[in-house]
Amino acid sequence: MTKDGGGTDLIPGLDDLPRVSADKPKKPGKPAKSGKKGTRRPAAELPVARIAVDMPLPHLDRPFDYLVPAELDAKAVAGCRVRVRFAGQLVDGFLLDRVAESGHDGKLLFLERVTSSEAVLPPAMAALVREVADRYAGTFADVLRLAVPPRHARVEAEPVAATEPAVPETSGAGVWGEYPAGESFLNALAAGRAPRAVWTALPGPDWTAAIARAVAVTLKGGRGALVMVADGRDVARVDAALKAELGEGLHVALTAELGPAERYRRWLAVLRGKAQALVGTRAAMFAPVQALGLVVLWDDGDDVHAEPHAPYPHPRDVLALRAHRAGAGALIGGFTRTTDATQLVETGWAHALAADRNRVRAAMPRVRYVGEDAQLARDAAARTARLPNVAFEAARQAMEDGPVLVQVPRRGYVPGIACGRCRTPAHCRACQGPLALASSHAAPYCRWCGQIAGDWHCPECGFFQVRAVVVGAKRTAEELGRAFPGVPVRTSGRDAVLERVGPEKALVVSTPGAEPPAEGGFAAALLLDGWVLLGRPDLRAGEETLRRWMNAASLVRPQGPVIVAAEGSLPPVQALVRWDPVTFAERELAERKEAGFPPAARMASLTASPTAIRELLADARLPGGAEVLGPVPVPQPGTDVQEKERALVRVPRAAGQALARALKEAQGVRSARKAAETVRVQIDPLELI
Known part of the structure; x- marks a missing residue:
């Protein structure tokens, strides 16, 4: 069984399991004998419990009927955790509801025990879990693992103090004004x-x-x-x-x-x-x-x-x-x-x-991009320099009033290198992964397999020296430390994220998302290497770049300088300069509608071997207008072998629910016939490449 809702083995004994059928007339279920304990009596009222069994197999994604024994009548409440016999195994489950009769013709098994009478799955939450599972072509059991945390019996048994709910005192609109x-x-x-x-x-x-x-x-x-x-x-x-x-x-x-x-x-x-x-x-x-x-x-x-x-x-x-x-x-x-x-x-x-x-306009920072005509007149290298003179001057002047934020898209020291003579990208000989440098004195190493490439030489020209293609946050901090002697340089990233910085003079070098707030706000911000963010092969590259820039720039004081190292004619740069994300988003959505991409359309990503994808698509009764894109190979990090492929299924937005239902039914068919491989199905994935 896997998290993706598939399985490789059909559980034995399924033909003898209690089933629920909406087409059959309601008949009282017959109690089964339980061996050692003899005959157990069902509860006098609402003796049938509908149980969501913890089984992620798609073809078993439905409730099963069990009898509630009289001794568990008081404890077996809707939403509680239970243990039941399922295909000869003792498994966990949740009691969804209790009814008077079952639609199953055969004998019903009894609940083995109520693990906890705490109603951790109220009916409203159970309905939400079912709706989310159907929307994303998943199973009830998979969503349930996300919705209900694991039980801690000691915590449940702790006494609960009887307190009256307090009413907060609020007045006025506050910031909303x-x-x-x-x-x-x-x-x-x-x-x-x-x-x-x-x-x-x-x-x-x-x-x-x-x-x-x-x-x-x-x-x-x-x-x-x-x-x-x-x-x-x-x-x-x-x-x-x-x-x-x-x-x-x-x-x-x-x-x-x-x-x-x-x-x-x-x-x-x-x-x-x-x-x-x-x-x-x-x-x-x-x-x-x-x-x-x-x-x-x-x-x-x-x-x-x-x-x-x-x-x-x-x-x-x-x-x-x-x-x-x-x-x-x-x-x-x-x-x-x-x-x-x-x-x-x-x-x-x-x-x-x-x-x-x-x-x-009163709250936003003052944003400038590198390469303006006035800058080029004073500094001809402003367009190509990674940190041109205008950025140095802005940082130097702002540091008199407080800390300066420097955003660098890549972590590490030098995450990408190439031949120093012919600029051929440096790759690992073992796995063809990209080579990088951890420090100025370290030998190149592979970012995929970690192998040291101390004897690397260019396969094209034989040159032994390398040059940086992409500069990371650590190398940037090192360069800024030399450019601004005596100024503290602090880094914030995956290894160590700063919670806050004080109002004193400092340079804070951060990767996107790790920027700490400064007391009183940053005096300025430098947004470097914009081409790294904008050049990603991603449908959301422009949208994500603007989000990262504006999140960093919002930490700067009103009217404080923000320098962005990117081409000024690009829509994300113009949206940042004007501080107008709404117009940018509306324009981006209009282009998505024209091209037929999310969120204007609904998409499903199917990832597996080529054979498994073909079988799933053959079993799926896709809605009218569905378009299959691909499949195309999916690169596997650490190896040059591409064993898996990915296909995209696109439908109009109104047919999104039908697409999810068709893929879920096809997953159930594959699961029931014991397919050897599970297809990873993802509805509306963030990344399409």
Whole structure:
């Protein structure tokens, strides 16, 4: 069995299993004898339990009927964890519902035991799990693993203090007064309505206070709130803002650093209604907030939000489904706007929420790009230099007032090298992977297999010396340290992420997404190597580049200088200079519609061997208008052998649900006939290449 919902072995004894059929007339199920214990009596009322068995095989993705023994009648409540016999094995499951009769003709097995009577899967959550599984061509069991955390019996047994839910004290619009529609959005939340907005936030640190005020207004109206952010650092910032707005005890924060027991304790606090609001990362998108009144997703374009486990649901879609099902408000915000969020605005599902242009101009930094005519007149090498004179001067002047941020797209020292004479890219002899340098005195090594290539020479001209093709953050910090003697140079990246920096003079070299906030804001920012971000072979390259630039530039003080090293005529550069992500997103969406790419269309990615892909497509009853692109080889890092291929299936947006259903049925057919290989099916993947 695999996370992708497939399997290699059919469970023996399936013909004898209890089944549910909607076509058969309802008949009372017959109790089975249980051997050692003799005959067990079913419960007097609602004796049939419908169980979601923990089996990820697609052809078994349905509930099964079991009898509830009389001795477990009180404990067997909807949503509790149970243990049942399934094909001769004792497996876990969840009790979805109890009914009076079963549609199964044969004998029904009894529940073996109730693991816990805690209703961790309420009916509303079970319905959401089913809907997400169907939307992403996955199984109920796979989504359930994402929705319900593992049990900790000791935590469940802890005494629960009886407390009355507190009401936060809030007054005024606060930060939302900066937005023309901000106060009306809060009033709608306070009145118990369901406003849905795509929020383009003003640059600066006030976004956390804005989210906290929206949550406080929701809680004051007697409803709960769920806030999702990209990483633990953002969780800490929103958590601090919520404490300042709500006080202690009204909300909890979920992060991976807490450990399984503490995470389960806080999750139970939300389930039991002791905490009315929750802030967390993507693992919290199914959190059982009681009386949900508001869902918030910050920076929905961050690829950290993408779920790496099957069926790969995106929090944006899950929270939108939750808002629709619960009649709750929704707030999807960020400094930029994604094409997916723009699609929600164009369809009328949500409304745009942004400040007027005068307020934006007052809050935004002053952005300049390298290669302007005035710069070229003074410095002819400004267009080709990695750090031209204008950037040096901007950094030197700004450091008199505070720290300067330098964003470098690549981590490491020199992640790419080439022949020093003919510029031929340097590759590993063993696996053909790219060679890199870890420091100025280190020998080249392979980024795929790690093998040292100390005796490398160019296969074209025989030259032994190499030159840098791409410069990483560590090499940039080293160069800036020599250019600005006496100025502290600090780095923030995957190895060590800075939480905050002080107001003193410093150079902070960071990779995208690891930029720390500075006390009082950065005095300036240098956005280097824009060609690395813009030149990626990715459908979302321009959108993602603008997002990374604006997230970094938003940390700069109002009217502070921002220098971007990129061609000024490119649309992302122009959008950054004008600080106008909305127009860029609308233009990008219009181009996607014309080309037939997501989110204007729905796509499914199929990854497996060529034979498995052909078999799946042959079994799938694709909707009308479906277009199969490929398959094409998928490179395997660390080897020059391409064993797998990827095919894309494209359909109009209205046929997305039919596409997911067809692929899920085809997966079930392959699973039932014991196909030797599982096809990885991903609906609306972030990367199409």
